[in-house]
Structures are given as structure tokens and as C-alpha cells.
Amino acid sequence: xxxDMSTFYNSATLPDVTITFSGHxxxxxxxxxxxxxxxFRVAFDGAFKEASANTIELxxxxxxxxxxxxxxxxxxxxxxxxxxxxxxxxxxxxxxxTAYLKYLVDYxxxxxxxLVPTARNHVLDTFGKAxxxxxYRHDEVVRYVYVTHAAAAAGLRWAIATHYAQTTHNVNxxxxxxxxxxQLLAEVPEFAFDLVGALxxxxxxxxxxxxxxxWDEASTP
Numbered sequence: 001x002x003x004d005m006s007t008f009y010n011s012a013t014l015p016d017v018t019i020t021f022s023g024h025x026x027x028x029x030x031x032x033x034x035x036x037x038x039x040f041r042v043a044f045d046g047a048f049k050e051a052s053a054n055t056i057e058l059x060x061x062x063x064x065x066x067x068x069x070x071x072x073x074x075x076x077x078x079x080x081x082x083x084x085x086x087x088x089x090x091x092x093x094x095x096x097x098t099a100y101l102k103y104l105v106d107y108x109x110x111x112x113x114x115l116v117p118t119a120r121n122h123v124l125d126t127f128g129k130a131x132x133x134x135x136y137r138h139d140e141v142v143r144y145v146y147v148t149h150a151a152a153a154a155g156l157r158w159a160i161a162t163h164y165a166q167t168t169h170n171v172n173x174x175x176x177x178x179x180x181x182x183q184l185l186a187e188v189p190e191f192a193f194d195l196v197g198a199l200x201x202x203x204x205x206x207x208x209x210x211x212x213x214x215w216d217e218a219s220t221p
Contacts, residue, residue, distance in 0.1 A: 004075070005032070005074050005075040006071070006074045006075045006076045008029060008032070008074060009026075009070065009071050009074040009076065010026045010027050010028075010070075011027060012027060014029065015027035015028055015029055016028075016029055016030050016054065017029070017030050017033070017044075017053075017054055017055065017056055018054060018055045018056075019055075019056055019057075019058060019066070019070065020055060020056070020057045020058070021057065021058040021059070021061055021063055021066050022061070022063040022066075023063075024063050024066070024067070026066075026067070026070055028070065030044045032073060032074060033070075033073060035073075036072075036073040036116055036118065037073065037114050037115055037116045038115040039113075039114040039115040039116075040056075040114070043056060058114075061106075061110050061113070062103075062106035062109075062110065064087055064093070064103060064106070065103065065106035065107045065109070065110040066110060067087070068083065068087075068103070068107050068110075069107065069110050069111055069114065069116060069119055071083070072111075072116065072118070072119045072122075073116065073119075077122075078107070078119075079104060079107055079119070079122055079123045079126045080126070081100060081130070084100050084103055097130075097134035097135065097138075098138065098140050098141060100130065101127070101130055101131070101134070101138060101141045101144075102140075102141065102144055104123055104126060104127045104130060105127075105141070105144055105145055105149060105153050105156060107119070107123050108120060108123045108124070108127065108153060108155065108156055109149055109152045109153050111123060112152065112155070113152070120155070124155065124156070124159065127156055127159050128159040128162070128163070131159060131160065131163040132163060132166075137164075137167075137181075138160070138163075139180060139181075139184050141160065142160055142184060142188060142191055143184075143187070143188060145157060145160060146188045146190050146191050147187075147188060157190070157191070157194050158194065158198070160191070160194075161191065161194035161195045161197065161198040162198045162201075162202075164195055164198065165195060165198035165199045165201070165202040166202060168199065168202075
């Protein structure tokens with residue numbers, strides 16, 4: 001019977017490369033990394049020094065996003081809220097919704113940088129559902145996507161704009177008319193532009209995502 005690939009994540013069983021980043025280390029296998037990531041496939045090609053090296057160092061990445069991305073390459077759904085909760089024990093992370101959404105943004109940026117399309121596409125879906133499941137407004141996350149990460153997280157912008165448009169349309173409580181909302185739109189004009197487009201498209205709003213069951217189960221301690 002074939003062994004679950006996730007059991008080889010950071011395992012001492014036959015690793016042939018160590019990934020180092022921000023003071024962390026992960027035991028890994030070049031074949032697995034190269035199979036899931038074009039970045040690693042090229043890095044481990046014979047023309048590059050990493051091909052014969054037993055260590056590869058990553059720079060300027062969120063360490064938890066790197067852990068999640070490598071875990072994904074070993075078959076773990078590491079963009080899930082339940083996986084994020086497993087990081088809380090060792091990394092002293094916040095369990096609130098904003099912190100988790102920021103983790104997803106960092107995860108998306110890291111997956112894009114290291115050319116792991118399966119992780120990138122999966123987090124696109126997860127991010128949109130997470131926005132719906134938590135609460136109406138995520139102004140801090142808007143700034144994190146549009147300002148902190150700017151171009152690197154551009155692929156997540158439409159999900160946020162669509163969420164705000166649907167909230168405004170469905171709740172109809174002036175959710176984008178308070179002082180904080182006006183300040184957000186003034187500070188982040190790119191978001192204001194996307195929101196206008198999303199509001200226009202929202203005229204033909206489709207079925208809402210029903211998250212209550214699975215999401216509550218995943219978030220229960």
C-alpha cells in the first residue's frame with residue numbers, strides 16, 4: 001500500500017535537501033518539490049548550484065506561509081483553518097479571523113513566488129469563502145492586500161471587492177457609508193475602483209456560499 005505523502009513532510013526519512021528560511025529548517029525531498037513547483041524544478045536542474053547542494057535558502061517570506069506551502073506540496077490542505085490552528089501551538093499565532101485571513105494572503109503571495117499553481121488556486125477559493133464566513137468587514141485585510149503586498153497579492157483583490165459588494169447588496173445597512181469605510185476608500189483608491197466594478201456586477205448576484213456547518217466544525221477547539 002502506498003504511504004501517505006504527507007508523512008514525509010519534514011521527515012528524517014530519505015531527505016536530500018534542507019529548506020532554510022527565517023531561522024527555520026524543513027527536511028525535504030527534491031523530487032517532491034520539483035514535481036509541484038517550477039521554481040524548485042529549475043533550481044534543482046543540473047545547471048544551478050542548488051542541484052548538487054543539500055541546502056536551499058529562501059529569503060523575504062513569511063515563515064508560516066513557507067511551512068504551509070511546503071506542507072501543501074506534500075499533500076496537506078494547509079490553507080484550511082484547521083491547519084492554521086495547528087500552527088498556533090508552536091508559533092503563538094492569533095486565532096482571530098483577521099490573523100487567519102492575513103495568513104492566507106501570505107500563503108497566496110508565497111505560492112505565487114515559488115510557482116506552485118495548485119496552492120495558489122486552492123487559496124483563491126479558500127480566501128473567498130473565509131471572507132464570507134467570518135464577518136462583513138475586513139478593512140485591515142483590504143489594506144494588507146492592496147497596500148502591504150500590493151502587486152504580489154493582486155490576484156486576491158477581486159475576491160475582497162466582490163465580498164464587500166455582496167455585503168452591501170445583501171445586508172443593505174449602509175455597510176460602506178460610515179467614517180471608517182470612507183477613510184478606507186480614500187486611502188486605497190484601487191480598492192474603491194474594484195468595488196465599483198463589483199457593485200455593478202452584483203446586480204446579477206448568484207447563490208451565496210453556505211459555510212456554517214463545515215466551517216464551525218473546523219473552528220471548534
